[in-house]
Amino acid sequence: MKSALVTGANKGIGFEVARQLAQKGMYVYLGSRQVENGLEAIDQLKAEGINNVEAIQLDITNEESVKEARIEIGKKTKSLDILINNAGIYGGYPQSAFDATIEQFKEAYNVNVYGVVRVTQAFIDLLKKSSEPRIVNVSSSQGSITLHSDPSYKYYDYKGVVYLSSKAALNMYTVVLAYELKDTNFKINAVCPGYTKTDFNGHRGPGSVEDAGKRIVKYALMDRDGPTGKFFSEENNPETGEIPW
Known part of the structure; x- marks a missing residue:
């Protein structure tokens, strides 16, 4: 049985991604900052008849926690097939270029970039x-510099310097990581799940977690002919999914 690790998987999009991967026959490790929340998520999945799941304490902002999670999973499997770096935060308010604090940047980058x-x-x-x-x-898609410099982009007026810049940095890490592994069997991509109704945005997004999960799982389960080093947002490009960096 193939295995996957999903960070920030005890709720929201991460939880749905874990559910869908497990439904497709993967053994899924649900990373959760608070192990109690992860165990509650596991109970919910098992109540649905999904048993090929396991909670792992994983605080991606803590070096020791990450190391302990690696040791724990390494005891259970010799290989890992899928890594979904899902955990993320918005970074609080204000998010103006004039008013956002250095502490906001540090907190957001510690999760959205350094954590990954x-x-x-x-x-x-x-x-x-x-x-x-x-x-x-x-x-x-909020991390796309190209889109955010285009006044016709539908979210052009939704600027938030902390969150947007952290996702742009994550995108560059994705590009470099894919480049360094381009001559291997790795497929590494950045995927936007769309503006989804979750706790992350106060349930303001119009999209469902089911659709968001499908978008992520699609790229997690690509075959050998699939793309690598690309940026996808099916919300913004329903035809091919690919959007500019």
Whole structure:
């Protein structure tokens, strides 16, 4: 049975991604900052008849927590097939270029950028042992510099310097990571799940977690002919999904 790790998986989009991967036959490790929340998520899935899931305490802002999660998963499997870097935060308010504080930037980058780097570097050895390793970095079309410099972009007026810049940085990490692994079986992409109704945005998004989960899982389960080093947002490009960086 293939295995996957999803960060920030005890609720919202991460939880739905874990559910859908498990439904497709993957053994899924649900990363959760608070293990109690992860165990509650597992109970919910098992109540639905989904048993190929397991909670892992994983605070992506804490180096020791990431190392302990790697040790724990390494005891259970010799390889990891899929890594979904889903955990993220908005960064609070204000988000004006004039008023956002350095502390806001530090907090957001510690999760949205450094957290992804910590987890990816910690688990890359297990991923390299998979025959078809996949990494999906859950990004946002809000991190597209090209779109946000275009007045015709539908979210052009939704500017937030902390969150947007952190996702742009995550996108560049994705590009470089995919480049460095371009001659391998890895497929590494940034995927925007769309403006989804979750706790993340106070349930203001119009999209469903089911649709958001499908968009992410699609790129997690790509075959060998699939793309790598690309940025996808089916909300913004329903035809091919690809959007500019």
